[in-house]
Amino acid sequence: MYKYIVQLIILFVVSSCDQNKNKLVDVSSIEMEVEIDRFDQKFYEADSSKLNKLKSEYTYLFPVQNHDSIWLNKIRNEQEIYQKVSKIFKDFSVEKNQLKQLFKHVKYYHPSFKPPKTITLITNLDYQNKVILADSLLFISLDLYLGEQDDVYYDFPKYLSKNYKKSHLVVDVAEEISNQIIIKERNRQFLTSMINEGKKMFLIDSYLPEKEDSEKIGYTNEELEWVKLNEAMIWKYFIENKLLFSTEASLYNRFIANAPFSKFYIDIDKESPGKIGVYFGWKIVKAYMSNNNVTLQQLLQTNAEEIFKKSKFKPKK
Secondary structure, eight states: OHHHHHHHHHHHHHTOOOTTOOOOOOOTTOOOOOOEEOHHHHHHTOOHHHHHHHHHHOGGGSOTTSOHHHHHHHHHHTHHHHHHHHHHTSOOHHHHHHHHHHHHHHHHHOTTOOOOEEEEEOOSSOGGGSEEEETTEEEEEGGGOSOTTOGGGTTSOHHHHTTOSGGGHHHHHHHHHHHHHOOOOOOOOHHHHHHHHHHHHHHHHHHOTTSOHHHHHTOOHHHHHHHHHTHHHHHHHHHHTTOTTOOOTHHHHHHTSOOSSOOOSSGGGGGSOSOHHHHHHHHHHHHHHHHSOOOHHHHHHSOHHHHHHHHTOOOOO
């Protein structure tokens, strides 16, 4: 947990219906308490008389070497963004219920799961740390969910800001949980990278069965439709260029990493969304689960090559 707390301190200080869709499962009998701690409100409404109490309660957020003046200046200087957060998240009941349903689904598939305490923050637009799960604590940066049209995101590229909205908060939490549950297979093949991501997407599927596929993968509806319409062409490109079993390092950035578009180095680049390799990994894993009688836990233990062979995956034509 220490490394995550250090990471959080740094960001806090420096910022000073698809046929393969998962079946719904009944989680109504699962008891779940969700604790929400609005640290953002406590901090930005504090003054010098309340600061010491906050520092003693949240020692992991206040490095001892920082003088009180640093924190008081932060409170004063970031009031504008705090007011925006307060307007959008004045009532956190919807998000609390979404987290409750998410945690119930996680516990359904992983009975030993214990819900983390959720602490809300403002990190002054640290987009690389929207959500951090550190053992029993879940940190959420609310200033990155104000709505994609908010002017604070003016300098952000569209492929990032399109998901800076309230509805994506629970998706980011589900992804963070998935990242900690999956043990990624370690080889350099492009196919393995795709299926590692496909496993993660299938977990998100399982944890958020009522979310739209576009929301889960972070695409607009138009982007998802474009990929569906061009599945056969993209898959043909992968096969003809012998990419599936390639260990070329650049393939990750071209087709897996979040980016404004995928890099085929042909005319369709400007039309394509990023992360197309994630999409195909997800499709392969869905096909595998549809064509084989295996549990979610068995899926997580199965290697990429076996998943691919037994998936009988074929792109839509």
